[in-house]
Amino acid sequence: MNGATLPKYGPGDRVRVSSEEPEGHCRTPRYVQGRQGTVRKLHGSFRNPESLAYGGTGLPRQPLYLVEFGQPELWKDYKGAAGDRLWIDLYQHWLEPLNDRRISQ
Amino acid sequence: MSTHDGHDHDHGDGEPHPGMVGDASLGYYGTRYRAIEALLIEKGVCTLAEINATAARQETRTPMDGARMIAHAWVDPEFKQRFISDPLAAMGELGYRLPDNVVDTPKITVLENDEDVHHLVVCTLCSCYPGTLLGAPPDWYKSLAYRSRAVKDPRGVMHEFGLDLADEVEVRVQDSTADLRYIVMPKRPAGTEDMSQEQLAQLITRDSMIGVSEALEPDRSPAA
Numbered sequence: 062m063n064g065a066t067l068p069k070y071g072p073g074d075r076v077r078v079s080s081e082e083p084e085g086h087c088r089t090p091r092y093v094q095g096r097q098g099t100v101r102k103l104h105g106s107f108r109n110p111e112s113l114a115y116g117g118t119g120l121p122r123q124p125l126y127l128v129e130f131g132q133p134e135l136w137k138d139y140k141g142a143a144g145d146r147l148w149i150d151l152y153q154h155w156l157e158p159l160n161d162r163r164i165s166q
Numbered sequence: 167m168s169t170h171d172g173h174d175h176d177h178g179d180g181e182p183h184p185g186m187v188g189d190a191s192l193g194y195y196g197t198r199y200r201a202i203e204a205l206l207i208e209k210g211v212c213t214l215a216e217i218n219a220t221a222a223r224q225e226t227r228t229p230m231d232g233a234r235m236i237a238h239a240w241v242d243p244e245f246k247q248r249f250i251s252d253p254l255a256a257m258g259e260l261g262y263r264l265p266d267n268v269v270d271t272p273k274i275t276v277l278e279n280d281e282d283v284h285h286l287v288v289c290t291l292c293s294c295y296p297g298t299l300l301g302a303p304p305d306w307y308k309s310l311a312y313r314s315r316a317v318k319d320p321r322g323v324m325h326e327f328g329l330d331l332a333d334e335v336e337v338r339v340q341d342s343t344a345d346l347r348y349i350v351m352p353k354r355p356a357g358t359e360d361m362s363q364e365q366l367a368q369l370i371t372r373d374s375m376i377g378v379s380e381a382l383e384p385d386r387s388p389a390a
Contacts, residue, residue: 088343090290092317104273107345125344132320132339141321142333150344 065106065122074100075159086114089155102127124153227301229372237367240354250276278351285350286377288316289342296347327378352381
């Protein structure tokens, strides 16, 4: 088996979403690219949609995370409440570590 | 090929059968669908029988199926835990026939609303939807307007559906971007303690399972 990429992040980890736009299809919407969020959950590992979209195998599987963003941080003119959140599923290869909790705490 | 219109398929005029080629009534997406379908069959990806079986199964599912599941979860706390931890298994428990290929069926996740958090589901990139539980999505769910506004102005969207939540309630938008499908479990309304499971299911609208509204109040139920 071609296995899966090992998960690098866990709940509570701060991450930044990559803003390097790949050519072609991806499942990371533009509005979160370059933004900072917090990992809430590891969903498991899934085939990479950027490969599957073009007839590829999608392997190795990529860890998929539930990532939380504060709505007022995503939209500068956000009209809702300060505590509103956006949750979104993002594949690991789109995430960069923002800091290392083991050092900062 | 079956015969249709009560006649055999030999027209004897050398003309292709109306409807088989360039049928304008299909429209752009209908024509595109037919072309993709023909290619999938030609390349041996799947058979027409498999496509028809999948379409037929999807058409048997309606929002009432999700509503029945949630009504059951409202009255049975142990079932609710099983519904949240494994919605497909819980469907099987209630006698629903599961998709033939459960491994490839997107995992369904239940988002439970409570006094503090209200969930709203959107798929900004396309129209991912928990079809296994709710059937086909409404047209507005697939519209560019909903897909763009639900993330940027969820309270504005909910207001248009008649729902205004206090600022203290966290509005949590779930963008369904990947391999999971989300269904909202609305709060059980007050004053429904004496209602049967069947009556409760009538309160659980499709929109409340997407999160643009809450479950109906008992006196607003269509069955009341």
